[in-house]
Amino acid sequence: MRTSTRTLTRRGMLGLGAGAAAAAGLAGCGTGSHTSSDGSHQAGGSGEPSPSGSGRPPAKPIGDGSTSYTGKQPHQPDAPVPLEPGETPPQFVVFSWDGAGEVGNGLFPRFLDLAKEHGAHMTFFLSGLYLLPESKKRLYDPPNNPRGASDIGYLTDAHIKDTLKNVHRAWLDGHEIGTHFNGHFCGGTGTVGNWTPAQWRSEIDQAKSFVKEWRTNTGWTDLPSLPFDYDKELVGGRTPCLLGQDNLLATARELGWRYDASSPGGRQVWPAKKDGIWDLPLQQIPFPGHSFEVLSMDYNILANQSVNSTKAPAHHYPGWRVQATNAYISGFKRAYETNRAPFFVGNHFEEWNGGIYMDAVENVIQHIAREKEKGGGQDIRLVSFRQFTDWLDVQRPEVLARLRTVEVGQRPAGGWSTFLKEAPTPSGNVA
Template identity: 50%
Template sequence: MRRWTKWTAWGLGGALLAGCGISDPADTPGRPARGATPVATGDGSSVDGGPQPQGWTPERLKAGEAPPQFVVLSWDGAGATDGTFARVRQAARLNGATMTFFLSGLYLLPERRRHLYRPPHRAAGASDLGVLTDRQIRDTVLNLGLAWREGDEIGTQFNGHYCGRSGVRTWTAADWKREIRQAVGFVGSWKTHTGFTDLPPLPFDYGTELVGGRTPCLGGGRTLRKAARQLGWKYDASGTGRQVWPRRNRGLWRLPVQTLPFPGRAAEVRGTDHDILRAQIPHGFYGSAHRRPHWRKEARAVLQAGFERAYRGNRAPLVLGNHFAHWNGGIHLEAVHELLTRNARRPDVRFVSFKQLVAWLELQDPAVLAALRALPVGKAPAKGWADYLSPAARPGPAHPDLPRTEPRKTG
């Protein structure tokens, strides 16, 4: 079986500019979209350069047409600490994919300004998430701008990464709105906070672009969703779900991380690198080196099994959560890369951001979405898509905003 190092796994090798994490010296993150006039916002940390460049335009399904197999690769934290951000971006470009990067607002706040963060129910500057060095903040700003220009979504994972019983699960909607305001403020004022006046501005207004996020450790979603609706967000990517078509509850799409089959085991596992790691190693982040080939094979098998179950079954969007982390020798990054390169060019497959998935869902006939949601996990229509989604064969229409019973949480 082919083995990759942490550099060659993403197909870039020495193509990166040394030390800066940018893949093309001609790229300028702050350059506006073609034909647009840049309009500075706030302190000049961002410019409104017009619509985001898109590599794919969602379309309404035709009668009897099979839905695409969507795959959403999302990255929590989204800080450029070691070049992985740039390598992930480049892999997406090479395979015609877009992704979602959930930025932690603290990653644009230097240590000397950490006290400006006022977390709910904690002292100023307190956080379970570390801050970045000045060089890492610079690289993060550059990568964020390039990612947006390449069609990727910049979402949020908020600021302080509070898990456990005393973490975000105890927050109110007001707490979440305070946290979100601060995240938007940190992204919109990075020049003031860092003093990096030589860097180009971000080519987007974060307050306008931000339409969804993922909570730390996937918790606290109930009160976040109340705040998200008040802020006009489109989706929430927190919590745990099954591989079924998503629903919209009172205007907000629920797009949780899904549980996937673990080949050779009875129990399923959440589709995140951290959860797969924990299924292999209960404690720590690095196991015995001689076991890594086996764990690498398992990690790849989990992701591919989840993809195949959807692709050959109900075509439910596959939602995965990842980190820019080289846990256990980087085998989980390798697994994501293999999933991308192995499947991106297959018929009817699209690797998209959450924002693009939501745009597609909102274009569809509610009766078609109701029919898709009626399909169980891994079950394709018995007589084929053409028969199942023909107007005469569809189940009766269901309102897309009806509440539903939450899936049993696992992992």
């Protein structure tokens, strides 16, 4: 019997929503961390050395030199292959970060270091405004909102530079740079939930331009270019507060996007396409001590623990840290031991309630890494959304359709060797 699910909607930046218990999903913009001192992760613009000093080709500037072509992205997994008949599917785990800004709290490089330690890849949904100086805010023309308006704060110049450094490193470490769009409008008449496909196109074009033209907008000539072509890199995103997906998808399809991570609360089952785009939602996971489930995002756990307060009394923190950790571990374990549905987790670079949600994410990454080592490293894969989409795209449609028949917490009838061995082939015969 399914339990009810309690999810809360985050409006605006920090706890502006009333948080009624049965609201839809949520998302937000996270920032934070100190700058990395490892200059080896910096790729050059015109006339600068090759990325990482590793023998990669010299950077070829694109446009004004804000971005550049530096060759194939390093540290990528082997090319995906279709599942063999009777093969157990891998357990995919995707950790993603909304906003992906750097404001000196040490969180962006903390998780880059952690990912490197455990051979994990992640997705960073960069907010375009985090590369636009506040002095140039009138360059942003948000749909249904005043020019220059934003429901998240613009970063200081120093923090924009820190964000550039960490995004730069993230891509060279093998992570994906997606988009969290720009102004994060979640309420009122200007909410992203009301935007038309044409308005989403304007928002995306602007988000891309802020990444591709940060050098022009800032006037900074002494910083290295970002080491990727954002027109090719950007294949998916997550909308503010998980709103507006229906109208976004038409535009995403026109732009050639491959997935969207904006569905407001999915279940732990194998994904399907929606309007031609892979629909990869945050998921309902067990919430220890409660009969309802919680969305697999740091802010949603916070909202259920402290009713949207981001600075509750500190005596709650130890217990809440354990509860948040166990919620994530329970979600991972349920999938890993049953239907092997991919496990998606959403986060923000924030130190809400003493940073306990960041500790919980680190704890669960370490837990999953230990489980990965037990299995020899092959049946658990910590990947980005783009890498997971690469895997989905090479699977036989009839195999994926069969995987989708296994419900939350259910094991395949007869075990994987029997269940997928009997998957029909395209001709209609049994494999």
